[in-house]
Amino acid sequence: MSLEQFQDRNVAEQNYFHVDIPDYPTTGWGKVKRAASRTFKGELFVGLWVVFREMIKFDIHTVQYPKEKLPVGPRYRAVHEMQRLFESGTERCIGCGLCEKICISNCIRMETKLDENSRKLVTDYTINLGRCIFCGYCAEVCPELAIVHGPRYENVSDQRAHFTDFSDMLTPIDAAISGTQKEFDGFGAVTPHEDERVKTTPLAY
Amino acid sequence: MFEAIAFYLFAFLTIVMFSVTVFTKQALYALTALAAGMIFISAFYFLLGADFLGAVQIIVYTGAxxxxxxxxxxxxxxxxxxxxxxxxxxxxxxxxxxIALLIVIIFVVPIVSENITAIYPVIEGVGNSQAVGMVLFTKYLIPFEVAAVMLLVAMIAGIVLAGKKMDYSLTLMEDEEIKLAEESKEKALS
Amino acid sequence: MDIAFLIETVVKIVVILLVFSALAGFGTYFERKVLAFMQRRLGPMHVGPYGLLQIAADGIKLFTKEDIVPQNVVGPIFKIAPVITAATAFMAAAAIPFMPSFTMFGYEVHPILADINIGILYILGVMGIGLYGPLLGGLASANKWALISTARAASIFISYEVITGLALLAPLMMVGSLSLIDFNNYQVGGIASWIVWSQPVAFVLFVIAGFAETGRTPFHLVANDHEIIDGFGTEYSGMRWGLFFIGEYANMFFISFVIAILFLGGYGDGSGLGALALLAKVSFIFFFFLWTRAAWPDVRPDQLMWLCWKVLMPIAVINIVITGIVMMF
Known part of the structure; x- marks a missing residue:
């Protein structure tokens, strides 16, 4: 399916066609004819041939999951990641609390305080992944691109508390310093042509 | 010796099964015991060398x-x-x-008086089913055919009785048709 | 009674039981693989090389699972029903000649347990009892799905029995014997003398009835997963459910043997090549059972009864009449 076809949301007209089904026979002779045509048409053997052809072709589509995995799209919304600043490695989160406010399932909780430089410091940040519906609002609203959705979808645990572990979500500091931390290009990220869309703020308010 | 063991084993099993059929209050127990008893009876036919009758016993009574x-x-x-x-x-x-006593007496008397002779003794070199066929198609031909005709009559009667409203299908009828049919039925009743 | 005969019989029983229980396991493996390949999948791959040890894993799972007998079921019948399915399947095997007779250590072995001269009647009768397993299991389960499956089992039974009997009559008239060995000897003359060429209609009818008897896909009504969960097996767990499975697959193998011997020449002249040919035929018929499961849809119970009583039975009767006329002149 090409992209144009995919983006054409008018599903009622494209790709659909009516199967030609004859009317249900009402007379006895009609039923006999239908039974005879079904018996001698060889449709059953067509079915047998189709599956046998697939078996000989051996065109296997199985993904042997734990050994091989399908690539995840860049906009996939799985478990959150907390990004760090490049080079310095400090957390990007400035403790503004927007994600906490916008979260529609109320699963983000943060506690902040002012540190010795009178800057806001996040002391406690938890996301209850048991409640999160992965809507992506937090990533979209974040002004600093600090909380983003990562591609990690395998979250099995025997403890629900493991779903809230902040250190799991935070990018390791060596990854941030060495520059291997991936910039988020999904929900709410800066689009490639963002410069062209920026408008000067009218000063006439 | 094996035959004796097998006979007593199957005799015991058959009697137990039919007793269960009679004495239990559970429909499922009764039916299952009946089926099991019928199948155990076929063991006697096999023991007596009447393989054909044994197999027929199994087939007929499982279906019944x-x-x-x-x-x-x-x-x-x-x-x-x-x-x-x-x-x-x-x-x-x-x-x-x-009735049970009478049946037992009827069957025991000739054994006690020891004068049973086989009217159709086993012919050497003729298989079981052939022997049955020979008797069936010579001496007992007319009863055999009459029984066949009777079964045919019963079958046709069954089809006629069961097939009265074969073309009456609620799934193929429109709502109005169903309503009409119900009204006419009520009229016929009142 | 001869001690040697007794030992031979016991050995034969043990061999048949072991071989076909194992084959039933392998049958599930083959089924999963063949269906997977036909649906562009790989099937079991994790346990052992190419998933071969999957059977062992399934066996261990079934054996160690808790044997649950739910409330309100009719206990004894619920417990005995799977045994009936498995036991009758193996009992039917007593009259099947699996191989031509061969000499081993100077002792002639006939790979058939009891060469009774009404073999085919016995086999069909005992296989018919096999349907009592689903019937009793469903009735005793105190479960609505199981009850529906019971009703279907009863209706299937009274439908297909007629077809098997009538379809077999025509070849029986030609051969003049009910023994499977006589059937085999009738077709000794090579491919041209197979009964399938002289009785193609009876062959098709018997295969259709065989599908109904083993409950394989076009007639997979008794435990049709997408309609009635697992039918009679809904309340079963562990090895009791496994016994149903073993019975079903053993039945498939035995009916394959019966079809191969009755219509496809059996083991021919009794040489080693003939034995291999028999195995090849049986494997193909077994494969056909799996093949149809991948390709064909299921019919409704009323369609099965319609097919059996209104279509196949008249065809079978006409076939018998024509065979009789041809044999007379």
Whole structure:
């Protein structure tokens, strides 16, 4: 399916066609004819041939999951990641609390305080992944691109508390310093042509 | 020796099974015991060398008891005990006991008096089914054919009785047609 | 009674039981693989090389699972029903000649347990009892799905029995014997003398009835997963459910043997090549059972009864009449 076809949301007209089904026979002779045509048409053997052809072709589509995995799209919304600043490695989160406010399932909780430089410091940040519906609002609203959705979808645990572990979500500091931390290009990220869309703020308010 | 062991084993099993059939209050137990008893009876045919009759016993009675199961399924909740209503168990006991006694006497008397002879003794070199066929198609040809005709009559009668409203299908009818049919039925009743 | 005969019989029983219980396991493996390949999948791959040890894993799982007998079921019948399915499947095998007779250590072995001269009647009768397993299991389960499956089992039974009997009559008239060995000897003359060429209609009818008897896909009504969960097996767990499975697959193998011997020449002249040919035929018929499961849809119970009583039975009767006329002149 090409992209144009995919983006054409008018599903009622494209790709659909009516199967030609004859009317249900009402007379006895009609039923006999239908039974005879079904018996001698060889449709059953067509079915047998189709599956046998697939078996000989051996065109296997199985993904042997734990050994091989399908690539995840860049906009996939799985478990959150907390990004760090490049080079310095400090957390990007400035403790503004927007994600906490916008979260529609109320699963983000943060506690902040002012540190010795009178800057806001996040002391406690938890996301209850048991409640999160992965809507992506937090990533979209974040002004600093600090909380983003990562591609990690395998979250099995025997403890629900493991779903809230902040250190799991935070990018390791060596990854941030060495520059291997991936910039988020999904929900709410800066689009490639963002410069062209920026408008000067009218000063006439 | 093996034959004796097998005979007593199957005799015991058959009697136990039919006793269960008679004495239990559970429809499922009764039916299952009946089927099992019928199949155990076929063992006697095999022991006597009448293989054909044994196989026929199995085939015929599994099918027959299967039909009984269908009735049992429709009439009873088979996982519950059936409540039996008998006005005078004494009379039932007396009558069935008398009939059983009579049957036993009828079958035991010729054995006791020791003058049974086989009218159609086993012919050497002729298979079991052939022997049955020879007797069936010579001496007993007319009863055999009459029985066949009778079964045919029963079958046709069954088809006629069951097939009265074969073309009456609620799934193929429009709503109005169903309503009309119900009204006409009510009219016929009132 | 001869001690040697007794030992031979016991050995034969043990061999048949072991071989076909194992084959039933392998049958599930083959089924999963063949269906997977036909549906562009790989099937079991994790346990052992190419998933071969999957059977062992399934066996261990079934054996160690808790044997649950739910409330309100009719206990004894619920417990005995799977045994009936498995036992009758193996009992039917007593009259099947699996191989031509061969000499081993100077002792002639007939790979058939009991060469009774009504073999085919016995086999069909005992296989018919096998349907009592689903019937009793469903009735005793105190479960509505199981009850529906019971009703279907009864209706299937009274439908297909007629077809098997009538379809077999025509070849029986030609051969003049009910013994499977006589059937085999009738077709000794090579491919041209197979009964399938002289009785193609009877062959098709018998295969259709065989599908109904084993409950394989076009007639997979008794335990049709997408309609009635697992039918009679809904309340079963562990090895009791496994016994149903073993019975079903053993039945498939035995009916394959019966079809191969009755219509496809059996083991021919009794040489080693003939034995291999028999195995090849049986494997193909077994494969056909799996093949149809991948390709064909299921019919409704009323369609099965319609097919059996209104279509196949008249065809079978006409076939018998024509065979009789041809044999007379």
């Amino acid at each position: 008891v299967m039909a009984l199961y269908a009735f049992g399924m429709m009439f009873f909740d088979t996982t519950r005990n059936v409540k039996e209503y008998g006005r005078s168990p004494q009379i039932i006991f007396l009558l069935s006991g008398m």
